Amino acid sequence: MSATLSLAEIQKHNNPEDCWIIIRDVVYNVTEFLNEHPGGAKMILRYAGKDATEEYEPIHPESALDALPAEAKVGTLDKATVTSQPPKDTPTGAKDTEPPAAATPAAASGPKKRPSLDACLSLRDIEIAAEQILTAxxxxxxxxxxxxxxxxxxxxxxxxxxxxxxxxxxxxxxxxxxxxxxxxxxxxxxxxxxxxxxxxxxxxxxxxxxxxxxxxxxxxxxxxxxxxxxxxxxxxxxxxxxxxxxxxxxxxxxxxxxxxxxxxxxxxxxxxxxxxxxxxxxxxxxxxxxxxxxxxxxxxxxxxxxxxxxxxxxxxxxxxxxxxxxxxxxxxxxxxxxxxxxxxxxxxxxxxxxxxxxxxxxxxxxxxxxxxxxxxxxxxxxxxxxxxxxxxxxxxxxxxxxxxxxxxxxxxxxxxxxxxxxxxxxxxxxxxxxxxxxxxxxxxxxxxxxxxxxxxxxxxxxxxxxxxxxxxxxxKNVSEQYDGPGKPWFKNYFAAKL
Ligand code: HEM
Ligand SMILES: Cc1cc2nc3c(=O)[nH]c(=O)nc-3n(C[C@H](O)[C@H](O)[C@H](O)COP(=O)(O)O)c2cc1C
Structure with missing residues (x-):
């Protein structure tokens, strides 16, 4: 993977027969993967030819990209060709090898009054506060x-x-x-x-x-x-x-x-x-x-x-x-x-x-x-x-x-x-x-x-x-039932130590 691709070029690959998406400035050809995607093809197709980083990041384990074969990486985004980016409230530009500096929670912005950590005395209090801060x-x-x-x-x-x-x-x-x-x-x-x-x-x-x-x-x-x-x-x-x-x-x-x-x-x-x-x-x-x-x-x-x-x-x-x-x-x-x-x-x-x-x-x-x-x-x-x-x-x-x-x-x-x-x-x-x-x-x-x-x-x-x-x-909730090791009839298949 070495090509540097302009946004205009990437945007051409925007349909089920030819689908590229951008995640953290890397461009992937996900056409073959669409039907294997655990979240369904439709989810990815919404971002066909576009940058999916912001939506993709919080809901995928870091290992999710391993689901793609190496050849799915077709290049990197030429950032100079991106004229305007919507403001992002998460550090989505970070590479997985670069832990981000401390940042504020994604959902913390908005009109709600933010609960105070100082006011939390118990784990229950923190959970109640989290319900107000996190997305539903x-x-x-x-x-x-x-x-x-x-x-x-x-x-x-x-x-x-x-x-x-x-x-x-x-x-x-x-x-x-x-x-x-x-x-x-x-x-x-x-x-x-x-x-x-x-x-x-x-x-x-x-x-x-x-x-x-x-x-x-x-x-x-x-x-x-x-x-x-x-x-x-x-x-x-x-x-x-x-x-x-x-x-x-x-x-x-x-x-x-x-x-x-x-x-x-x-x-x-x-x-x-x-x-x-x-x-x-x-x-x-x-x-x-x-x-x-x-x-x-x-x-x-x-x-x-x-x-x-x-x-x-x-x-x-x-x-x-x-x-x-x-x-x-x-x-x-x-x-x-x-x-x-x-x-x-x-x-x-x-x-x-x-x-x-x-x-x-x-x-x-x-x-x-x-x-x-x-x-x-x-x-x-x-x-x-x-x-x-x-x-x-x-x-x-x-x-x-x-x-x-x-x-x-x-x-x-x-x-x-x-x-x-x-x-x-x-x-x-x-x-x-x-x-x-x-x-x-x-x-x-x-x-x-x-x-x-x-x-x-x-x-x-x-x-x-x-x-x-x-x-x-x-x-009274503890079962009388026990058919495990120690009982004479238990077949000791598992006695061999690891
Ligand atoms: C390079 C592109 C993508 C790859 C390689 C990918 C890969 C994966 C993988 C491996 C999982 C299963 C995760 C697990 O085991 O916990 C997953 C789930 C999911 N993905 Fe993606 N994904 C991609 C793009 C997207 C996009 C753009 C969206 C849209 C926001 C999306 C939405 C979802 C959702 C909602 C699930 C959970 C599905 C469910 O449980 O029903 N994915 N994806
Ligand atoms: C959101 C969430 C995700 C979890 N994911 C995993 C997981 O990937 N692997 C795993 O072994 N356990 C997972 N667990 C289970 C936890 O390791 C643990 O058993 C459980 O949270 C303990 O109960 P508690 O939440 O009441 O402390 C998950 C639990 C939660 C709440």
Whole structure:
């Protein structure tokens, strides 16, 4: 790709038989790709012969352009031939290799009075503010759960049904929240969960989260569907910062193999394999807002989006839904013997036990209530593991996510055996305020954990245990059913360690 093309030349390729579009000053011939596009041909055709950057950027993972063959790049835009450009409120001219300087959220402009971050005292306050700042479409994409959103609601609600058992008259003058996550020292027991397309909330997306994480010494799981991919993230990585990489396995295994080898080279400290999305949950909030924005916002994007399935659906297009437990060995063969593998999306004691027997770490998650509606909340799954195969907690590290909104929620999960917990939406919402929002989120949680520990009578995380919680109210939701490793009839196919 070397040709420098004038805008007039590009504009000639403006129909389904011959369609070029410009993204970040690069010109692509997408004629062959039109019918493969997960968002549909019509979406791209609206921009045939034009610059699609502004619409394209916030809703595509950085890796989306990999869907095009190399020969689709036909040249670069000769900017001297562009006479007038509409004003842009996002740094869309930035190349993916150049993290943008701090910028203001795309949706922050406009007549609405901007809520103040200083006035936010809790993660809930930040979410409410984010709803006012973000576009309706971005908020719906982040917020939504599947079907009637029962699991989404159970996630948060379940914590209110766990009572503490505080001990008193203990010297709590010094408290430490330090721990290690998969062998890496961190200052707090929570991580930023992998969550797609943070750029919808802020032009700096995951990069802003990474800057906040580095400043406060917490770890971050970089997401395969991130607005900023692993290369870009790694370029701005602080030397001591801890990144892990979340992956879905591509139908073309060579794509995943290349990614896994590269993230290892780049110093990512572990692989999080997400297994709870062999199909994509039905996320009506996300789909509905597409139709509503068509009527109420009337912008070019919302019109173009009508008739698609909502942003969430597209992730299923390229990923392998034939994946089985034995494929963990394939991952191990690529990343080598020492790189931790974490299986994200464990929802039963049986699967936790199989996972642990194979030597992979357990990540209890129902994908933030976005996949199978009716799946149990994290606390219930932890209780099920404690009941049927408590040895899992000794064999491997156990993580959990889903609905953690308070320091007390985090302390409860650690008392039940978690090494750490992850938060998805709170960090996405915090990006309504950019890096400052993410930092405030971390500070709020730090203070809440600190207070909870002191009031419980513990001074370090390893002192927390099941003796600090009463889960009686949730016990009735814990299944009696268990057909996993340890039962005499269980066929031990998976005993071979990774
Ligand atoms: C070079 C051109 C383009 C390429 C290579 C491309 C590629 C992709 C890919 C790979 C996905 C799936 C993303 C995922 O897995 O999360 C996707 C989804 C999507 N794209 Fe594009 N895209 C292009 C242009 C556009 C344009 C110009 C628009 C219009 C604004 C658009 C709108 C969408 C939408 C709305 C989705 C989500 C579809 C759904 O879930 O129903 N795309 N695109
Ligand atoms: C908008 C959004 C996008 C997400 N994208 C991914 C993803 O690409 N990969 C993944 O493993 N999990 C993804 N998740 C799930 C999160 O990693 C995490 O499991 C979930 O957000 C935890 O629940 P919480 O949002 O209540 O903290 C996503 C979650 C949200 C809200």
């Amino acid at each position: 479409r971005a908020f719906a994409y982040f917020k939504g759960g599947s079907d009637d959103e029962w699991t989404l609601n159970w996630n948060e609600e379940s914590f209110s049904r766990v009572r503490f058992r505080p001990r008193v008259l203990i010297d709590i003058s010094t408290v430490s929240m330090k721990t290690t996550i998969l062998g890496q020292p961190v200052s707090l027991p929570f991580l930023i969960a992998p969550a797609a397309m943070a750029k919808q909330a802020h032009p700096d997306g995951e990069l802003a989260l990474a800057r906040a994480a580095a400043k406060h010494g917490i770890a971050q799981v970089s997401c395969i569907n991130a607005s900023y991919g692993y290369e870009t993230m790694s370029k701005q990585k602080d030397p001591n910062q801890v990144f892990y990489y979340q992956v879905y396995i591509h139908k073309d295994r060579r794509v995943t193999e290349k990614d896994l080898r590269r993230v290892r080279e780049l110093g990512y400290k572990g692989i999080f394999l997400t297994v709870d999305a062999p199909a994509v949950g039905k996320r009506e909030r996300d789909e509905r807002v597409t139709l509503v924005t068509e009527d109420t916002e009337g912008g070019s994007y919302s019109k173009a989006a009508a008739g698609t399935r909502g942003l969430a659906k597209s992730t299923s297009t390229f990923f392998d839904n034939k994946l089985i437990w034995q494929d963990l060995w394939w991952i191990r063969s690529i990343v080598g013997p020492d790189m931790p593998i974490v299986v994200k999306g464990i929802q039963t004691a049986e699967d936790a036990a199989i996972c642990a027997r194979m030597g992979a770490h357990v990540y209890v998650s129902n994908h933030g209530g976005r996949q199978l509606n009716g799946a149990p909340a994290a606390v219930e799954i932890l209780l099920e593991i404690r009941k049927h195969c408590p040895w899992v907690f000794d064999l491997v590290e156990v993580y959990a996510d889903g609905g953690f909104r308070r320091g007390t929620d985090i302390v409860k999960a650690i008392a039940l055996g978690c090494r750490g917990v992850l938060l998805g939406r709170p960090f996405l919402f915090s990006l309504a305020f950019g890096q400052d929002g993410a930092e405030k989120t971390i500070e709020i949680l730090r203070n809440e954990i600190d207070t909870a520990m002191r009031l419980l009578g513990v001074t370090s995380l390893d002192q927390l245990g099941p003796q600090h919680v009463n889960c009686g109210e949730l016990e």
